[in-house]
Amino acid sequence: MDRVVLSRRGFLRLSAGGAALGGLAALGVDLRPAIVRAQALRLQNAKPYPSVCPYCAVGCDTVVWSANDQIVNVEGDLRSPINHGNLCPKGAAIYQLHVNPNRVTDVLYRAPGGDSWQKIDLDKALDMVADRVKKTRDATFVEKSDDGKTQMSSLEIFSLGGATIDNEWNHLQQKLLRGLGIVAIENQARI
Numbered sequence: 001m002d003r004v005v006l007s008r009r010g011f012l013r014l015s016a017g018g019a020a021l022g023g024l025a026a027l028g029v030d031l032r033p034a035i036v037r038a039q040a041l042r043l044q045n046a047k048p049y050p051s052v053c054p055y056c057a058v059g060c061d062t063v064v065w066s067a068n069d070q071i072v073n074v075e076g077d078l079r080s081p082i083n084h085g086n087l088c089p090k091g092a093a094i095y096q097l098h099v100n101p102n103r104v105t106d107v108l109y110r111a112p113g114g115d116s117w118q119k120i121d122l123d124k125a126l127d128m129v130a131d132r133v134k135k136t137r138d139a140t141f142v143e144k145s146d147d148g149k150t151q152m153s154s155l156e157i158f159s160l161g162g163a164t165i166d167n168e169w170n171h172l173q174q175k176l177l178r179g180l181g182i183v184a185i186e187n188q189a190r191i
């Protein structure tokens with residue numbers, strides 16, 4: 001995986017640039033018009049597309065600006081009754097997620113006991129997950145408990161949902177898991 005490594009010299013150069021801008025602001029120079037102008041230039045010829053932040057169930061509305069088939073900016077949607085144009089730090093970094101050269105875009109698999117990752121096809125990864133779920137469920141499904149009560153469940157599989165899972169997906173996920181007899185079903189969202 002490619003990584004962006006900032007040299008000590010590059011870091012100092014960037015820091016000096018930031019300090020210079022900070023210094024101008026400290027001297028009373030109003031940078032806002034320059035910032036607005038820079039943003040306007042960046043969005044020139046770009047088209048806005050309404051979207052939703054992918055991160056959490058608050059569902060803040062965004063505007064994704066695209067030019068020449070490239071995303072050039074992502075910002076909060078001022079028209080939104082949910083976030084009124086605001087985004088939390090995570091949402092405000094959506095654009096950086098998109099352009100980040102360190103972003104992982106392949107399925108990576110590390111075999112049990114292995115010390116390295118290998119790229120595999122998404123279809124192959126899904127088949128591997130399905131195989132493991134079926135194998136574990138079949139091996140651990142209990143029809144009756146020790147005292148003869150009907151149990152019909154497997155306690156050896158745990159499902160953790162994410163905050164971006166919507167109602168429909170949650171519904172299907174519950175149906176699938178409960179159909180398999182899995183009862184340990186959780187979600188990391190606590191909003």
Ligand code: SF4
Pocket residue numbers: 053054055056057058059060083086087088089090091092
């Ligand atoms: S992660 Fe932040 S910006 Fe995104 S939906 Fe949640 S609160 Fe809104």
